[in-house]
Amino acid sequence: MFCGGAFMAACDTVDVVIDGYGGHAARPHLAVDPTVIGSQLVMALQTVVSRSVDPMQAAVVTVGSFNAGAVANVIPGSAHLQVSVRSFDTQTRKLIEARIRTLAKAHADAHSARVEIDYVPGYPVLVNSRKETDLALAVARELVGEHRVISDFAPFAGSEDFAYYLQEKPGCFLRLGNGEHSCTLHNASYDFNDDNLTVGAAYWTRLVEQFLPLQQ
Secondary structure, three states: OOOOOOEOOEEEEEEEEEEEEEEEEEEHOOEEEEHHHHHHHHHHHHHHHHOOOOOOOEEEEEEEEEEEEOOOOOOOEEEEEEEEEEOOOOHHHHHHHHHHHOOOHHHHOOOEEEEEEEEEEEOOOOOEEEHHHHHHHHHHHHHHOOOOOOOOOOOOOOOOHHHHHHHHHHOOOOOOOOOOOOOOOOOOOOOOOOOOHHHHHHHHHHHHHHHHHHHH
């Protein structure tokens, strides 16, 4: 599977800690409830992509974890949210960070709470160079045939540390399919297709044979 240009998204992780004031569930007026504030923030974050990002740009803001309290009759003192952010260009990446910071502070301020934000930049956008992608694509077609090659695979919001290599040198990140009726990565039922060993080894060997003469 091949995709020229931006192929995989940049990925950032955000930790948001909302510090309120705990209390008994029967006396909520004496507390500053971080669960309510966090819930409002989760909903507000859904507007970042839909109302702040250019509709022609792809981006994802996902709240993957929300923890607050442990029992039914106690308002906790703090809430913790973990957010995953995916984007395909620097401007959108910066915009999303700014919006998350603004929304988190605004919701905390509205309830006299405090908020701490740890915004951790992750992998950059993975961008395949056209020349190297065309070479890798031609080798795949020669090896397995046109009908087994996807030359226009769409970009997707997964992330990959190979992007760091492509920031230094032109190259191509590609995907070798796992066959039909198989599960993808990050799935408990995933089972590697051993037949890929032969195809993969043959492909890389042929790629080296084609690439090295071009460097002389």
